[in-house]
Amino acid sequence: MRNGTNDLMWKMKMILKEPILIIFILLLLLLLTVFVFYPLLMLIKYSITADGGELSLQTIWAVVKNSSYRIIFSNSIKLGLISACIATIIGYIFAFAITRTELPMKGFMKTMATLPIVSPPFVLSLSIIFLFGRKGLITNGLLGITDFNVYGMHSLILVQTISFFPVAYLTLSGILQAIDSSVEDAALNLGASRWKIFWTVTFPLSLPGIFSAFLLVFIQSLQDFSNPAVIGGGFPTLGVEAYRVITGMYDLRTGAILSIMLLIPSLMAFLLQRYWISGKGFVTVTGKPSQNRTKLNQRHIVIPLFAVCLLFCAVIVLFYGTVIVGAFVKVWGVNYSFTLDHFRYVFSIGFKPLRNAVTLAIIATPITGLTGMAIAFLTVRKSFFGKRYMSLASLLTFALPGTVVGISYILAFNDRPFLLTGTAVILICVFVFRNLPVGIEGASSALMQIDPSIEEASINMGAGSFYTFFHITLPLIRGAFFSGLVYSFVRAMTAVSAIIFLVSARWNVVTTRIFSLFEVSQYSDAAAYIVIMIIVIACAIYVLNFLVSKMDPEKNAMVRK
Structure with missing residues (x-):
C-alpha cells in the first residue's frame, strides 16, 4: 500500500x-x-476607474451616499433572510416527513417538492397575477376585491418561498437520512418522548444542514431576478435596479457597482456555507446511518405533518394549474372562453x-x-x-x-x-x-x-x-x-x-x-x-x-x- x-x-x-x-x-x-x-x-x-481609465472612487461614493440605493440593498437582504427562513422551515418539514415517517402519498409529495426546481421562471409570478391581481380569479372573481395590490414584498416572499424551498428540502433530506436512528432509539428506550427526542437529538444533529440550507436559499433569493422584476412593484431589489439603471438610464458604471453590492453578500454566504459544510460533521454513535430505519407511524405525528405537506402541495398545484389554464383562455379575468390563439x-x-x-x-x-x-x-x-x-x-x-x-x-x-x-x-x-x-x-x-x-x-x-x-x-x-x-x-x-x-x-x-x-x-x-x-x-x-x-x-x- x-x-x-x-x-x-x-x-x-x-x-x-x-x-x-x-x-x-x-x-x-x-x-x-x-x-x-x-x-x-x-x-x-470598471467600477473603480473613470472614463479616462484613471483610478476614481467618485461613482462608488455617489452610490454609497445615495439613500435610495441603500434602501434597495436593505430590501434585497431583508427579502433574502425572510424567504430563507420560511423556505428552510418548510423544506425541513417536507424532508422530515418524507424521510422519517410513514407518510401517505410520498411519491406525489416528492414530485411537488422538486417541481419548482425544474420549472420555467415566471410561473409563480404569473400565477400570483392570475389569482390575486386586479382581474384575479380569487381577489376579483371570488372575493370581489378590485383594488388589491399584488405587487410588493408580500408576494415576493410567497413566490420565493415556493421557488426555493426545494433547495432546502434536498439538502436536508440527505442530512436526516444520514443520522443514525440508533441514537434516537437509545433515547426512546430511556423513556424520552418523541417530542423530546426530536428537540434534543434529531434537531441538534441536523443543525449544520439547516444552516447550510438557509445559506443556499439566501443565495438563491439574492440572485433571483425574474420574480422581483415581475411582481416587485414598489419593492426594488439590487438585481432589478442594476438592470433598470443600465437599460433605462444607460449608466453601465453605476449598474456595475450595484452588481458588486449584490455580489458581496452572495459571495460571503457562499464561502460561509462552504466553510460550514467542510468544517462540520454529522457525528452519531456509529457514524453510519441505520440500514433498517424504523419510520414513525404514530397518528398524532403523521397526520399533522401530512396535513401541512398536503396543503403546501395543493398551493403548488393551484399555482401551476392556473398558469396552464391561463394559456387556453382568451383574456384572463374578462373572457374565459377556450382558445388556442396564444x-x-x-x-x-x-x-x-x-x-x-x-x-x-x-x-x-x-x-x-x-x-x-x-x-x-x-x-x-x-x-x-x-x-x-x-x-x-x-x-x-x-x-x-x-x-x-x-x-x-x-x-x-x-x-x-x-x-x-x-x-x-x-x-x-x-x-x-x-x-x-x-x-x-x-x-x-x-x-x-x-x-x-x-x-x-x-x-x-x-x-x-x-x-x-x-x-x-x-x-x-x-x-x-x-x-x-x-x-x-x-x-x-x-x-x-x-x-x-x-x-x-x-x-x-x-x-x-x-x-x-x-x-x-x-x-x-x-x-x-x-x-x-x-x-x-x-x-x-x-x-x-x-x-x-x-x-x-x-x-x-x-x-x-
Whole structure:
C-alpha cells in the first residue's frame, strides 16, 4: 500500500506520462480563467476607474451616499433572510416527513417538492397575477376585491418561498437520512418522548444542514431576478435596479457597482456555507446511518405533518394549474372562453426565441455535463499544479448572481481580443460555466464513494486517463452525470438575469421574450410560452434519462445476452 506522500508522487508521475492530459488540464485552467475570473476582474476594474481609465472612487461614493440605493440593498437582504427562513422551515418539514415517517402519498409529495426546481421562471409570478391581481380569479372573481395590490414584498416572499424551498428540502433530506436512528432509539428506550427526542437529538444533529440550507436559499433569493422584476412593484431589489439603471438610464458604471453590492453578500454566504459544510460533521454513535430505519407511524405525528405537506402541495398545484389554464383562455379575468390563439402566436410570430433557446441548451448541455464530470475526475483523482485553482474557479460561479455574470461578460467580451457580444458563443459560454458547480459537486461525491483502485488498475494495464474516464469512471457515476445534464439543460432553458444583457436581435431567447410580454401585460401569451417550455423540459429529461441509462454496464450486458 502507498502512503500519502508516495501516492501523491505516483499520481504526479503518472500524469506526466500523458502529455495530452496535461494539455487538457492547461486548456481547462485557461478557459476557467477567461470565463470566470477575467470578467470579474473587468467588472471590478470598471467600477473603480473613470472614463479616462484613471483610478476614481467618485461613482462608488455617489452610490454609497445615495439613500435610495441603500434602501434597495436593505430590501434585497431583508427579502433574502425572510424567504430563507420560511423556505428552510418548510423544506425541513417536507424532508422530515418524507424521510422519517410513514407518510401517505410520498411519491406525489416528492414530485411537488422538486417541481419548482425544474420549472420555467415566471410561473409563480404569473400565477400570483392570475389569482390575486386586479382581474384575479380569487381577489376579483371570488372575493370581489378590485383594488388589491399584488405587487410588493408580500408576494415576493410567497413566490420565493415556493421557488426555493426545494433547495432546502434536498439538502436536508440527505442530512436526516444520514443520522443514525440508533441514537434516537437509545433515547426512546430511556423513556424520552418523541417530542423530546426530536428537540434534543434529531434537531441538534441536523443543525449544520439547516444552516447550510438557509445559506443556499439566501443565495438563491439574492440572485433571483425574474420574480422581483415581475411582481416587485414598489419593492426594488439590487438585481432589478442594476438592470433598470443600465437599460433605462444607460449608466453601465453605476449598474456595475450595484452588481458588486449584490455580489458581496452572495459571495460571503457562499464561502460561509462552504466553510460550514467542510468544517462540520454529522457525528452519531456509529457514524453510519441505520440500514433498517424504523419510520414513525404514530397518528398524532403523521397526520399533522401530512396535513401541512398536503396543503403546501395543493398551493403548488393551484399555482401551476392556473398558469396552464391561463394559456387556453382568451383574456384572463374578462373572457374565459377556450382558445388556442396564444399557442398559434408562439409557433408563428414568437417561435424564433423558443427555437434559439432549445438550440443553445442542446449545444451547452453535453459540454457542461462532460466538463463538470472531467473537472470532478481531475480534482478528486489526479494531483497537478493548479488543482485548487481549478476547483475554486469551477465552483465560484454558483456564488455569482446572474446580474453580475451578465454585466461582467459585457465588459469582458465587448472588445478585442474577446469580441463575443451579440453571438451565440457568449450565451453558450454563460450556460456552460454558470451551470458547472452542480455537476461537479454530484460527481465529486460519487467518486469519493468509488474505490480508486478500479481506475488505477485500468491505468496500470496501459489504458490512458481519457479511456479510463469514458469507459470506467463515467458509467460508474452516471447518476451524477444525469443530474448534471438535467440541471444544465433546465438552467440553460430558464436563464434570465445572466443573459438579459447579452441577447441580441439574432439570438433572442424564450425567457427574455416572456419578460417582454410581462412588460406589455400579454399574460396569456406568456402562459403559452411557459406551458411549451414545461413540455420541452419534460421531454428533455426523458431523453437524457434514456441516453444515460444506455451507459449502465449491467443493462447493456443483459441486452447482449
